[in-house]
Amino acid sequence: MEAYEFIEEHKKLVTHFGQWPSFHDAEVHCLSLHRPAKTTSGGNIPSLELQLRGWVLKQEVSETGFYKLHGDAVIHFQFDGIFDLKIEGFNNQNVLSSMNLEVVNDPSMAGSSVLQVELAHCYEFEASFKARAARIISVTPYA
Structure with missing residues (x-):
């Protein structure tokens, strides 16, 4: 199993891009932390929502000399049961x-x-965490 297959609805992203992207040069548009869900014992489940603008670069260059961004989109992830x-x-x-x-x-x-x-x-921002569950909420073409 590829690690991205752990993410529920990962096929939305693979279908959109034709592959799982590396997210090289992707931009974090939104990162939010929540604890709305409850466990069966009444505790809260910490969650992280992440919106990334990403694309796939191919060897295709535009008339202005830049690599073309294929599938440019904002991907909305939700990670539940986060820790570390x-x-x-x-x-x-x-x-x-x-x-x-x-x-x-x-x-x-x-x-x-x-x-x-x-x-x-790539430039200052970095993050890491572990999640007990993950899913893709949406893949929206970037306007």
């Missing part, structure tokens, strides 16, 4: 060099897997 959250350098642009995903074992719940997410920095 680290955020640094949030600024006016928040460009990533990549979004790295890995499925790892959850030490607090033997036998369970979680998604480890790294938003690798």
Whole structure:
């Protein structure tokens, strides 16, 4: 299994781009933290919503000399049951060099897997966290 397959509705993104993108030069448009959901025992489940503007670059160059952005879109992710959250350098642009995903074992719940997410920095901003569940809410063409 590819790590991105851990994300529910990942096919929305693969269908839109024709592949899973690396998110190289993607921009974080929105990052918000919530705790609205409840566990069966009444506790809160921390969640992180992330909206990234991303695209796929191919070897195609525009008439102005820049690489063409294929599938330019804003992708809205939701990550539930987050922990080990680290955020640094949030600024006016928040460009990533990549979004790295890995499925790892959850030490607090033997036998369970979680998604480890790294938003690798390109300019100041970077973040990492683990999530017990993830899904793509929407893929919206960038206007």
